[in-house]
Amino acid sequence: MVPLWWHISLGVALFVIGAAGVLLRRNILVVLMSLELLLNSVNINFIAFGRYYADFRGQIFAIFVIAITAAEVAVALGIVVALVRNKSTLKVDDVTVMKG
Amino acid sequence: MDQGFFLLFAAVAVITALIVVLARNPVHSALALMACFLQISAVFVLLEAPLLAVVQIFVYVGAIMVLFLFVIMMIDVREAVLQRFLPGGNLPALVLLVLLGAEMLVLVLSSDRFSATEPAAMGGGDQIRELSTTLFADYLLPFEVASVILLAALVGAIVLARKESG
Structure with a gap:
């Protein structure tokens, strides 16, 4: 079988790549997709630990993470559509209305 | 394999x-x-x-x-x-990312909690049945809360994406 730390390392790699997307990209759609990547890397960790310690709670938490992600994407894409309609921009740098 | x-x-x-x-x-x-x-x-x-x-x-x-x-x-x-694409002046973010990745990898590789090579034996029987029993018995309240969150997100998305009628 595959050692546990291989799965954790895959999770770490995907998490760092997703964080790079969130921090470095300026396109709001790519930032959202990188957020999906972050949540998926956490799901890999949940399921790997659940499998290696023979506990169902890992899978149950992964199911809840997926449900919350679906809700988050629906609201975020609604915000993106409203943003494009009102300000016609896709760059996160142009949306600084709430900056103090 | x-x-x-x-x-x-x-x-x-x-x-x-x-x-x-x-x-x-x-x-x-x-x-x-x-x-x-x-x-x-x-x-x-x-x-x-x-x-x-x-x-x-x-x-x-x-x-x-x-x-x-x-x-x-x-x-x-x-x-x-x-x-x-990737505008300049991102050095702090890059340093932060490298530090984050290195820290996580060092912690994972140096700890002996992650060295399990064989998964623990799952109890026999129907795994999906056991999973759903756990989900709908022990985690029923979080399940219901998740459904309420999905409903709220549905309504919120419709309200956000709707055209302003005036």
Whole structure:
């Protein structure tokens, strides 16, 4: 079988790549997709630990993470559509209305 | 055998994840993300979580990515393709990312909690039946809360995306 730390390392790699997307990209759609990547890397960790310690709670938490992600994407894409309609921009740098 | 498959899926997942971040065109990012989710669901199959693998394909590849592509189709991304990719002055973010990755890898590799090579034996019997019994008995309240959150997100998305009627 595959050692546990291989799965954790895959999770770490995907998490760092997703964080790079969130921090470095300026396109709001790519930032959202990188957020999906972050949540998926956490799901890999949940399921790997659940499998290696023979506990169902890992899978149950992964199911809840997926449900919350679906809700988050629906609201975020609604915000993106409203943003494009009102300000016609896709760059996160142009949306600084709430900056103090 | 398992190790070879895991390495294959992990390598393709990391490469497609890099394409997601590096691609200029958001459509290419979305397609690469779809491929990455398929690899991750294959990893779930290797972890003997077939229900999660199927849910991953249904929800992520089937619903979320189609929603992304639909929004990309609705709005004009030609300007986004032309815009500067990875603008300069990101040194603090890069340093932070390298530190984060190095820290996590050092902690994982130096700890002996992650050195398990054989998964603990799952009790025999129908695993999905046991999983759903746990979900609907011990975790019934979080399940109901999740359904309320989904309903709230549905209403919120409709209100946000609606045209202002005046």
